[in-house]
Structures are given as C-alpha cells and as structure tokens.
Amino acid sequence: MSEKNLKEEHHSSYRDKLSTVSEEGKRVWVYPKKPKGRFYNYRKLVSVFLLALFFVTPFLKYKGDPIFLFNIIERKFILFGMIFWPQDFHLVVLSLITLVVFIILFTVVYGRVFCGWICPQTIFMEMVYRQVEYMIEGDFMKQKKLDKQDWDFEKAWKKSLKHIIFFIMSFVIANIFASYVLSIDKLLGLYRDGFTAHATFFIGMTIFSGVYYFIYAFFREQVCTIACPYGRLQGVFLDDKSIVVAYDYVRGEPRGKKEKGDCIACNSCVNVCPTGIDIRNGTQLECINCTACIDACDAVMDRVKKPRGLIRYDSEKGITENEHKIMNPRTIAYSVVLLILLGVVSTMLFLRTDFETTILRQRGTLFQKYGEDSYSNIYEIEFVNKSRKRHEVAIKLLEPEGKIVMMTDDIVVEKGEIGKGKFLTVLKTSELKSSRTILKFGLYSDNELVEEYKVTFVSPRKKE
Numbered sequence: 001m002s003e004k005n006l007k008e009e010h011h012s013s014y015r016d017k018l019s020t021v022s023e024e025g026k027r028v029w030v031y032p033k034k035p036k037g038r039f040y041n042y043r044k045l046v047s048v049f050l051l052a053l054f055f056v057t058p059f060l061k062y063k064g065d066p067i068f069l070f071n072i073i074e075r076k077f078i079l080f081g082m083i084f085w086p087q088d089f090h091l092v093v094l095s096l097i098t099l100v101v102f103i104i105l106f107t108v109v110y111g112r113v114f115c116g117w118i119c120p121q122t123i124f125m126e127m128v129y130r131q132v133e134y135m136i137e138g139d140f141m142k143q144k145k146l147d148k149q150d151w152d153f154e155k156a157w158k159k160s161l162k163h164i165i166f167f168i169m170s171f172v173i174a175n176i177f178a179s180y181v182l183s184i185d186k187l188l189g190l191y192r193d194g195f196t197a198h199a200t201f202f203i204g205m206t207i208f209s210g211v212y213y214f215i216y217a218f219f220r221e222q223v224c225t226i227a228c229p230y231g232r233l234q235g236v237f238l239d240d241k242s243i244v245v246a247y248d249y250v251r252g253e254p255r256g257k258k259e260k261g262d263c264i265a266c267n268s269c270v271n272v273c274p275t276g277i278d279i280r281n282g283t284q285l286e287c288i289n290c291t292a293c294i295d296a297c298d299a300v301m302d303r304v305k306k307p308r309g310l311i312r313y314d315s316e317k318g319i320t321e322n323e324h325k326i327m328n329p330r331t332i333a334y335s336v337v338l339l340i341l342l343g344v345v346s347t348m349l350f351l352r353t354d355f356e357t358t359i360l361r362q363r364g365t366l367f368q369k370y371g372e373d374s375y376s377n378i379y380e381i382e383f384v385n386k387s388r389k390r391h392e393v394a395i396k397l398l399e400p401e402g403k404i405v406m407m408t409d410d411i412v413v414e415k416g417e418i419g420k421g422k423f424l425t426v427l428k429t430s431e432l433k434s435s436r437t438i439l440k441f442g443l444y445s446d447n448e449l450v451e452e453y454k455v456t457f458v459s460p461r462k463k464e
Helices: 003-012 038-059 086-110 113-117 120-137 140-148 153-182 184-193 199-219 222-227 229-237 268-272 292-303 316-321 329-351
Strands: 068-071 076-079 082-084 244-247 311-314 355-361 368-370 374-385 391-399 403-406 411-413 418-428 436-445 448-458
Touching (some): 038 113, 038 120, 038 292, 086 113, 086 229, 120 222, 140 153, 153 184, 153 199, 199 222, 292 311, 355 436, 355 448, 391 403, 391 448, 411 418
Antiparallel strands (some): 068 076, 076 082, 368 374, 391 436, 436 448
16 A cells, blocks of 8 residues: 555544544543553653652741742732842743743644643542552453443542542642742741631532542543643644654554564553543544553564554654654744743843832922022832842932932831831922933932932022
8 A cells, every 4th residue: 555545545534523532422430551661761750850849849838938839819920039029020930931932832833741750630640549540440341341330349538548548648739829829927927827717618629529530530640631631732732743742543454464564463552541532543633642552562572573653753744755854944943932032031030129119209399499509309118029038229419419318217128018108208499400300319228329310400400
C-alpha cells in the first residue's frame, strides 16, 4: 500500500466521539493499567520534585514573609520573595500575558507536554490518588472485577478505605492551596482559634475539600476532556510540525500479528491510557501526552524483536516526511513576541522601587501670599510603602531654598499601606525666577533618602 493510501486510511479511522462516553451518552469508566518504563520513571522523578515543592514551599520564608503568596482578597502577591501590592498590578497583568504567550508557543512546538508532566491535575491524579487506588484495589483487571462483583466484605472495606484516604488527601491538599492564599501562619492561626471563631472558613474548607475529592474520586479524566480549556484549544495551537505523542502509522499499518505492519494490535497502548483513547487514531483532545503508551509499546516491540518508537514523540510531518524541523514562521513570531514581553517585564521588575510617591498641588488652589516677601503653595502627598517594614516619612525641600510647613500629622506608613498628608511650601520672592518654578523634594526615612520627586511651584508673573 502506498504512503498516500496509508495516510488516507489512517485519517479515515479518526474517532468523532469521546472515548469516555458511550453511544447512549453514558459515562464509560476508565481503568488504566499501571504504566511502567523509562518515561514513566522520568515522570515519577519530576512529580516527586514538584509535589515536594508544593508541600514545602508554604513553610519557606524570606525576611519574615512567605516566598510565594497569592492573596487575592488583600491583593497582595509575593513571587520568589518579591512583594507586589495593588500598585504593581500592571506588572502582574504583563506577567500573565507573557505566561499565556509562552504556553501558546510551547504548545505549538511541543504539544501538550505540560499536561502530561507538570499539570497539577495529572500529577495528583496519576501519581497520588491513582497510586493509592492501585495499592488498595490492585491493577486495572482487579479493579474491574471488584466493581462488577456484588457488595461483600472485601468490596466494602476496600472501597471505604480508598474513599476515606481520598477525602483526607483532598483535605490536606485544599489546606495547602489555602496556605498559598492566606500564608501558612494565618492558616495555622485559624486552626488554633477553633471552629467557633472561624466557622465560615471551616465550612468553606470542607466544601473545597469535597470538590477536590469529587474531582479525583469521580470526575477524573473528564477534567481534561470537558472542563479544561487548554485541551479544547490545543487544536488551534497545534500544526503538522508540533511535537506530540504520535503513532507511526506509516510503519505500523496494516495492524495484526500476521500483517506486514509493525503494530501487532495488542492494545497495550489503549490499556495504559489514563483518558481511555487509542493513540493509533491520531492526535485527540483527550491525549495529555503522558507517554504511558510509549512505554507500553516499546515493551511490546522489545518482546517481538522490532525497533522501538512505533509510538514516540514526533510530529505529523516527521512521520510522513521524516522531517523534524521545530522552527517555522509561526514559532519564530511567537518567540519574538515572547522575548519582547520578557524584556519589558524584566526591565520593569528591575526598575521597580520599594516606594512610590505622588505629590500634587492641591486642587482648586494656585498661590498664596506668605508674609512680606514670600509665596506659598499647598501640596498633597501620597506615599506608597512597598517595602517590608514600617516607615516614618519626612519631607525636605532640596531645591531651591525654602521651607515646608506640615498641615497634617507626620506620615507613618505600615508595609503595604498608603500614607497621605498635606503640607505648605514657602519660597522667598528672590528664589522665584519665573511663574513656574521647579521644586525638588526629598523623602526621608530614618534619615535616609528613599526617593526624590519634582513638582511645579506656581507664583505671580514677574514684572519687567
């Protein structure tokens, strides 16, 4: 059979329905076989590292604050120990745009590697909950048998134990996620205070724990195929040059032990798939690129004395034309945009200061006569403290010579807070070279200059 006919036959076998939904519209439960192989071992190492990072990070602190915090309620964010307040929201937006562009670029080039290797849903499902299920109920055949048998002592204790452990794990995970929002200290403080002091919080945590439990105990792979927008969008991002987990139909077809193709139709790739698809039907939205089918197929190829790689990381073009070019006009364009955004975000982060000052002349006022030989302007100051400590701010006039008269109390600003005040600036007539004189203020804390600010002083026109 020619390569063209092989390609046409392969594409004609593509499915037009979800593998987890029957023709009657009912849920088809997936029982994946426990995978093993080199890629699975690599995934376990990555998962252990990420899980350790997830559970340990809330306890890591820098200068008294957690190194990561996403407090949406108070609009306070900490990334790698750097605090971002509401005044830095533009940086957060730019960072999110950069992240979206990066995800698009990464998907265009490498497909859904993120889903199979890094996504929290996959890691928790396959490396935590599924492992508990394997330990209690056994591998996929034993799980099928257990579900089909009548309710007896064995089924009752296995199912009960599994779901109790599932809920406990869900409760722990929900609390760890909460610690990224509240901080671990506040979270532990809520537990020390008890249920009566924070009933709303505990009810909320129970609901969140129930949601996590439902997802991993029942909803499972439906998150990837129904709920996750990334899976739906991959069809837009991918092209025939994207690297994905792919079946080499040129080499594998026609299938069967007595056929000429390398695929012996053993269905090992289907048995291990956590979303229940047949990778031989091509790239599908349910595929999370977890590589379980690669390991399963490689093991079979070893047994039948055929080369590995019948299922492998490759592109459609790589399979049909043996062409393995990652870069193309679209990926180059995405890369350029990404580099520009990274440059802008990095520059703004580098130039970001711990303080942000705004000094404006009071609205509705111009100048006032002050004594026999001076004029004054009224100014309002707003001082944003983005540092980690409390600051008592003093204002000094650096240029030209003059004096400042505070009209409000001293400006004391707690960390992350905004301090406001009002003051009078007085200049002698001899210092006024024009009707609009530039003033240079110095903002001091603990006798240390923290910021300088320039503003205009308005005075009468000089008579010629």
